[in-house]
Amino acid sequence: MLPSERHAIILNEVSRQPAVSIRTLTVLMGVSRETVRKDIETLAHQNKLQQVRGGATGILTQEPSIEDRSQTNAAGKARIAEFVVRQIPDGASIMIDCGSTTLAVAKRLAETRNGLIIYTNDLKIAETIAPATRELTLFGGRVVVSEMATHGMETIENLTRYRAEYGLIGVGGLSERALFTDFTREGANLRHQMMLHTELPFVLADRSKFGVIGQVVMKPLPLAATIVVDEALPQQIANATDLAPHRVCIAN
């Protein structure tokens, strides 16, 4: 039994089960405890699995990134993600905006769908959803390092060449006075263009966005846009007349 064979077996085991014990592996492969332990050590060093006392577990793809925004109202974002994913079938073409809310949807899509055709300007989303794609297109341009996403004129130029069935679009804020707002002109412009280039744009706003007013007011949404929130809109916002023509869905 070659080392590489053993490695393949171990990786196969941890991929099928949450964890494997060294003991199990020794009888399975007919080598000593110590050998198995060192194999696991090697593989752990390569980030192929995680070494734990008595054996190994699969790598936890959930890296605890310093993304504080992803933590904000994570439960609400997960509910929105679950709701939106139910509307989208395998093989759909989707344009995905950057942001923590859309990232939550991308994660869920990666887990439950495949053969997708994806367009995005967010590097992290691209990486997350890559395994579930048939085609993956990244809009080029200047990278805003704090968001790890491309923005600007060139990005929009890139974007306007494409058209997708579904759109997943975030917002900076959603308030009574200004309705949809964003923090940068470039971001607002990009999001608006995304909505224009998708058949069914979903505008995602978890409750941490309620009452937030950004510096840039967004143009009125296309009529096809569906607004998805994780709890009922505050009365003042819901009454805003400009919101009336749009479908508002509460994910739960």
Next chain:
Amino acid sequence: MLPSERHAIILNEVSRQPAVSIRTLTVLMGVSRETVRKDIETLAHQNKLQQVRGGATGILTQEPSIEDRSQTNAAGKARIAEFVVRQIPDGASIMIDCGSTTLAVAKRLAETRNGLIIYTNDLKIAETIAPATRELTLFGGRVVVSEMATHGMETIENLTRYRAEYGLIGVGGLSERALFTDFTREGANLRHQMMLHTELPFVLADRSKFGVIGQVVMKPLPLAATIVVDEALPQQIANATDLAPHRVCIAN
């Protein structure tokens, strides 16, 4: 038993099983250890299988992730990285090709430089080098998932808008007969364009590329191109006349 017979048998074995040991093959074919080892060496060199300690495995045991490729000749790549980084000052503008060798350089740049202006088509490189950048531009286009980099016509269109002082360009193979080669037409084209859009293109080829012949032959390099290797070129390659006008640096 002819060499070609043995090769056929070995390839047949690795295609039916995940791995074969040298020992098994010696009794199967009735030849010595050393002969089998050299057969495997030959076939591995032709990319027909993968040589591992004690035997061989099929070429597609599992997708050769970027992490794995980064580990082949990691020491050589690190030396190349160290050498190249010494040529590049803080604040320089650099165009970086995708690949494991260029990734090694990007890592080192991130550690020791800052205020860089970076252009790249590789998502992983973008993430790695982001903290050290003053400006970071990603070329858009279709993402090749196995490499996590954009390729194709649109990427080249994006690229041709820019111009940088330094270029870090990888290669698919470097051989006597075909000189610089690549595995895809798109990749070769992209790399060529990158060289045309930089003042000082560094072509990086660690020794794992020596003797490798890709399907696509690259156009002659611009005269400004400097070739960086981690050990002296084999004599046959060094003698190739097309290489004469270029500066060849050995990193050590």
Next chain:
DNA sequence: AAATAAATTGCCAAGTTTTGCCAAATATGC
């Protein structure tokens, strides 16, 4: 619930086996 005993596991070092690599000798094919 606390203390103790038993079993499991991690880690280390020494000893054994296997393997890679090199060079010389031998065999094979043209």
Next chain:
DNA sequence: GCATATTTGGCAAAACTTGGCAATTTATTT
């Protein structure tokens, strides 16, 4: 007879096993 292929032998490096001991976990007793 010459060039190439293969085997052989030897050495160093790497991998594997074994046994021991301390640390940790689990079971049992008080």
